[in-house]
Amino acid sequence: MRLHMGLVAALAPLGEVVRGSHLESVAQRFNITHQQTPRLDLSAARDQRLLVFDDFQAFEYYNYKGQQLFASPEQHKGSSLIYYSEGTYVQLATLEDDTLVRHIVPLGSDSFILSGTGKVRDHQLERQLIYNLSTLEITEILPEPLESVNDILVDGDLVYFGGEFTYFDGNVSGHSVVQWNATSRTTSLLPFRGFGRDSSVNNILKLNESGVLFVGKFSNLEVDNYAETASVMASAGQTQLNISSLETNALTSLRYSTIEYDGNLDKDRFICPSGDDDSWFVQHSGDGPARGELNIKVLHGIIPSKIRIHNSKKDGSEIKLFRIITSPSQSIMNMTYIDPKTGELATCDAWCPLMPRSNLTAQAAQSGLGDMARLVNDENVLIKWTPDYQEFAFVNQIPLEELRFIALDSYGNNVGLVGVELFQTEYDAYVNSTLNQPNCEQQQTSRLSASANTWQQGAADASYLSTTFLDGNPMVNVKPVIPYPGTYTLNLYTPGCEDDGTCDFRGIVNVTLLASNGTTLMSRWIYQNNNRLKYDPLYTGHLDESPTVRMEWVSPINSASNRNIMVADRVSAIIGSLDDLDVIRHSHDKSLNGVFHYIPSGSSVSNGRQSYINKYPQANMPESASLVAAVYDGKLFLGVQSTGEIAVIKPKGNDWNDVELTKEDVSGSINGISPYSQGLVITGRFNMSTGPSSALRYDGNFGSFFDLDAETTSIVNMTIDGSELLLFNNKFIYNTSISELLTSSMFQLSALSAAANSNNDLLFAGWVADIKHGSTHGAVALDADGNILTSGTPNISGARVHRGVYLNDTATAYAYYSISSDSNVATGGVVIETPGNNYNLSTNGATVREMIYVKKANFLVISTDAVEGTSGTLILYDLGTSQEVAREQLNQGGTINSIVLFGEDNTLLVGGSFEKNGCRDLCLYNFVEHSWSAFAGGLISGEVKQLQFVKNRNLVAVGSLSVQSKPNILFLNFDLVRSRIVEQLEQPNGRAFNSLLPVGDTGDEYVAEDGKQVWHFSGKEWKTVTPSSGGQIRIDGISLVRLNNSGSQNKRSRVGNELVVIHGQMNSPEYGEINAMHYNFENWEPYYFTIGSSAREGVNVPRGQIFLNQDISSQTTTSLPLEVVSDLPQETEPKRKLAKGYVILIALGLALATIALLGIIGVILAYAFGDHNAYQPLKPRINEDEMLKTVPPEKLMKFI
Structure with a gap:
């Protein structure tokens, strides 16, 4: 038992009650804050909705930090340990x-046990981990790793781990089960230690208050006094088998072998190890480790199966390391052996270890039969170790003529062995009795008898005998070595006639196999005129210890031969199985068959062992079966893997020794049984009366979940958003709430394990893509309550809407684009959506750049991008007739970015980067006369990104502009009435503004974006208010929306309480990757993120739009006539330079003043000298505006 002090601080007391989930504390520790979605005033928009168009397949409000990680499979480069509660995922x-x-298994109120392979935050999962949600600390439970855990049960303060592993508690080992006490923080083996080698625990179940049930594949307990029956080896009528006497391979006779050696060798004792003295001894001399070699040449080639090495009994001569090289392969042999320290199989080649005898003796005292003997090489070779020797099996079955044993190191100063024994798979019984002589006199050998014919050596150095005769029937009897009753295969070897030139004289022999009681087991003729060595299978079946193989001459094959020759070589016996071999396969008692009812409370374990639950599988289920189980409705459901057998055991009351049994077999193959909210889930492959099924449910009756033409092997159960999900094979998701398989890409899940505690804290390992709002066409609608709507948005088959224009209360124009599968070019068009009648307007495949509605003429004006080498186009459609009324092709590469309307003059003001009919960049287009002219005498040029009217009399323009050929103008405000530039922003190194919006209705505040930054102007200066992004930002557009919340955090006094929204691609250090943020003129906060489609990959597609479907004609149309706009170049007001018009006005004013002065003097003179009754004063026209309208100053210039 081991104490784990590191766990003292890791767990809250198991009895402590925590109300509610740990979401708040987990979120706080990961610096996760939940965001409030702004409530918008959408009263002016059609259907009170805000539309979002872009290249996405899913849309979500940003609710909390890290949310994006769980919205798309592409976000997951691997698995994570994930926490979930109340709609929030946390990595x-x-x-x-x-x-x-x-x-993953809940432990207490705030912890989970994690088990598996690999590491979590540098903690080894094989040691079984505790993850504490309150502290986020990870603690290792066990001091030793467990190789494979199949199930974990928390029973109060005890935790049981079951699976396939060996666990060491000090110098004592156990298999497949270990327990941990959460109160004392100690780990120990159970009182019965475990279930033995090669056992497996599949499930650990709690049976009410009646103890714990272990279910799996096992047949014994490792502590004998827990066994309820006597050992098979000591059962009635059978004496205990001595492991050292059991052998499945034949001992090779080395009596006539040749041995070359270093040092001293006593061959007779070397091949027949006995006594306390070494038969081979090499005294060490010189530096370095003690070494020695010997070379054994066998008389006839064999195929070795294993070697038994009796290490020296002298403390100073015991060999520590060795290797074996064989000929003719001249290669180092790979060997398999049992490690006495662990009882497990191990392999070696160039450095094979031997253990000192003292260690072998001590280890054998605490090892069972299963730790000391194993069947290897497809159970054809039995290897063992005892206090006297260790055995090593040859991994490769190759012919051997010489064996070279090299001692590489010693535990002392010399090298020594008591002896060596070599084994082969076949028991050979030679007719040449010399070859049958054993290494030791007491060892069993074959016996033979022959007729009186003279038998002599065959070919030189051959192993067979032959006899030459003219008449008679020579005969020979051979009794091969059959060491134990069992199943054998007997082969008869016949030498080839080409080796001795006797092919013409060979004949036919009759071979008979006689049992010990004289019964004939087989009889057949065998022809001996084979050219090469051959063997003929004689018999496969059960044999006792005394069979006889009889060969007798029948007749010559060549009747004209003048003599006859019969040959006889050997009979080999190969073990198939032995009657006593199960003693090795099942080295302990068979008192169990996959079920053990354990009572840890101190009750008599033997009573528990005698329970019906333990006994039932022994009598009613296949021996050595692998069982699985689950408890449902107070009943135990016990299934046999790979079959359809299910037994249902129900206790009468609480006594599991008094039970009722029913059979609930199914047609098919069971892999596992697991509980879920509505009953049991049975994985596997089944054939029901209704058809095939990949998984079954049981709720009192069997039913099918689904069929996928495949078996299910695993299941993970978890509840997300109130729906219980069953994940089969880490691939198929079944929603029990709707009784359907989830096939939508909106929810994808990968998890090997999951568990939830009573506080609704869910932990799982894997990844999840949980998309609530998918959109196949890249459009969603947001309502005033913050709901995301994916229906009722413009949906064009095979296309995506990217721009909209309000036409009237029932009609809207939408621009769209599509990408064909065989093209990387986006093509576009326009659709007019009206109730019950949608129709398309052609753009000749070009994508739309800008649209504007001319209400007075009922025209839709469209500017398009260049497509496939053509230039941009300005198109006008009459929506009354759906006919194209104008199409103006621009210069190559020319584009129009923005359009506004002088409504009184049927004239468009278009801005962009183009040339048309002598006008460039900012031009007037009369769509009635189809004429082009410069605006303000060509005062403004450069790339115009956006135009907009403010307060009906001002035109604002942004882009990369020039005024009177002076560049670097990003923004200008043109007073249409006074025909002059009243504001401008000049910034030599600035990035051109892409779009601008006036804030409020005063006309002295704006927001703008340049693709990378957001700018704010409030009557004094432009300042950047860009959200923090680490430079990773792409702004596609900017919008102003009104908040429907008078108590918002916006403390500025502003009509409408606007909110600035930018959309595009932002990678915020605080919020991660998002697609929109909103700004209340004090703080930026995340708004939403999207999951992009694949459309943009390698294709330049139009950028999306946040679209309020409402009348915006005040921004795009002015009622001022064009005649108020001077066609002469003007200087801007900030430069304080007088324009020509003002010079004229000043001159006119001075002239009027002079005339007035002369008039006054004249009146005075007239008054003084004239006739007072004759004067009638007149009221002059001195109103300046009236004078200007009557005679514009420009028309007076010709008189100056």
């Missing part, structure tokens, strides 16, 4: 590719 830790969290 607790990322997992490496080789990390697999296979089990």
Whole structure:
């Protein structure tokens, strides 16, 4: 038992009650804050909705930090440990590719046990981890790793781990089960230690108050006094088998072998190890480790199966390391052996270890039979170790003529062995009795008898005998070595006649196999005129210890031969199975068959062992079956893997020794049984009366979940958004709430394990893509309550809407684009959407750049991008007739970015980067006369990005502008009435503004964006108010929306309480990757994010739009006539230079003043000298505006 002090601070007391989930504390520790979605005033918009168009397939409000990680599979480069509660996912830790969290189990109120392979935050999962939600600390439970855990049960303060593993508690080992006490923080083996080698625990179940049930594949307990029946090896009528006497391979006779050696060798004792003295001894001399070699040449080639090495009994001569090289392969042999320290199989080649005898003796005292003997090489070779020797099996079955044993190191100063024994798979019984002589006199050998014919050596150095005769029937009997009763295969070897030139004289022999009681088991003729060595299978079946193989001459094959020759070589016996071999396969008692009812409370374990639950599988289920189980409705459901057998055991009351049994077999193959909210889930592959099924449910009756023409092997159960989900094979998701498989890409899940506690804290390992609002056409609608609507948005088959224009209360124009599968070019068009009648307007495949509605003429004006080498186009459609009324082609590469309307003059003001009929960049287009002219005498040029009317009399323009050929103008405000530029922003190194919006209705505040930054002007200066992005930002557009919340955090006094919204692509250090943010003129906050489609990959597509479907003609149309706009170049007001018009006005004013002065003098003179009754004063016209309208100053210039 081991104490784990590191766990003292890791767990809250198991009895502590925590109300509610740990979402708040987890979010706080990960610096996660939840965002409030702004409520908008959409009363002016049609249907009171805000539309969002862009290249996306899913849309979500940004609710909390890290939300984007769980919205798209592409976000997941691997698995994570994920926390979920109340709609919020939190990534607790990322997992490496080789990390697999296979089990998650709640522990107490705020912790979970994690089990698997790999590491979580540098903690080894094989040691079983505790993850504490309150502290986010991870603690390792066990001091030793567990290789494979299949199930974990928390029973009060005890935690049981079951699976396939060996666990060491000090110098004592156990298999497949270990327990941990959460109160004392100690780990220990259970009183019965475990279930033995090669056992497996599949499930651990709590049976009410009646203890714990272990279910799996096992047949014994490792502590004998827990066994309820006597050992098979000591059962009635059978004496205990001595492991050292059991052998499945034949001992090779080395009596006539040749041995070359270093040092001293006593061959007789070397091949027949006995006594306490070494038969081979090499005294060490010189520096370095003690070494020695010997070379054994066998008389006839064999195929070795294993070697038994009796290490020296002398403390100073015991060999520590060795290797074996064989000929003719001349290669180092790969060997398999049992490691006495662990009882597990191990392999070696160039450095094979031997253990000192003292260690072998001590280890054998605490090891069972299963730790000391194993069947290897497809159960054809039995290898063992005892206090006297260790055995090593040859991995490769190759012919051997010489064996070279090299001692590489010693535990002392010399090298020594008591002896060596070599084994082969076949038991050979030679007719040449010399070859049958054993290494030791007491060892069993074959016996033979022959007729009186003279038998002599065959070919030189051959192993067979032959006899030459003219008449008679020579005969020979051979009794091969059959060491134990069992199943054998007997082969008869016949030498080839080409080796001795006797092919013409060979004949036919009859071979008979006789049992010990004289019964004939087989009889057949065998022809001996084979050219090469051959063997003929004689028999495969059960044999006792005394069979006889009889060969007798029948007749010559060549009747004309003048003599006859019969040959006889050997009979080999190969073990198939032995009657006593199960003692090795099942080295302990068979008192169990996959089920053990354990009572840890102190009750008599033997009573528990005698329970019906333990006994039922022994009598009613296949031996050595692998069982699975689950408890449902107070019943135990016990299934046999790979079959359809299910037993239902129900206790009468609480006593599991008094039970009722029913069979609920199904047609098919079971892999596992698991509980879920409505009953049980059975994984596997089944054939029901209704058809095939990949998984079954049981709620009192069996039913099918689904069929996918495949078996299910695993299941993970979790509840998300109130729906219980069953994840099969980490691939198929079944929603029990709607009884359907989820096939939508909106929710994707990968998880090897998951668990939730009573506080609704869910932990799982894997990844999730949880999309609430998918859109196949890249459009959603937002209502005033913050709801996201994916229906009722413009939907064009195979296309995506990217721009809209309000036409009237029932009609809207939408621009769209599409990308064909065989093209990387976006093509576009326009659709007019009206109730019950949608129709398209052609753009000849070009995508739309800008649209404006001319209400008075009922025209839709469209500017398009260049397509496939053509230039941009200005198109006018009469919506009354749906006919194109004008199409103006621009110069190559020319584009129109913005359009506004002089409504009284049927004239458009278009801005962009183009040349047309002598006008460039900012031009007037009369769509009645189809004429082009410069605006303000060509005062403004450069690339115009946006035009907009403010307060009906001002035109604002942004872009990369020039005024009177002076460049670097980003913004200008043109007073249409006074025909002059009243404001401008000049910035030599500035990035051109893409779009601008007036804030409020005063005309002295604006917001603008240049693709990278957001700018704000409030009557004094332009300042950047760009949100923090680390430079990773792309702004596609800017919008102003009104808030429907008088108590918002916006403390500025502003009509309408506007909110600035930018959309595009932002990678915020605080919020991650998002697609829109909003600004209340004090703080930026995230708004929404999207999951992009694949349309933009390698294709230049139009950018999206945040669209309020309402009348914006006040921004795009002015009622001022064009005649108020001077066609002469003007200087801007900030330069304080007088324009020509003002010079004229001043001159006119001075002239009027002079005339007035002369008039006054004249009146005075007239008054003084004239006739007072004759004077009638007149009222002059001195109103300046009236004078200007009567005679514009420009028309007076010709008189100056």
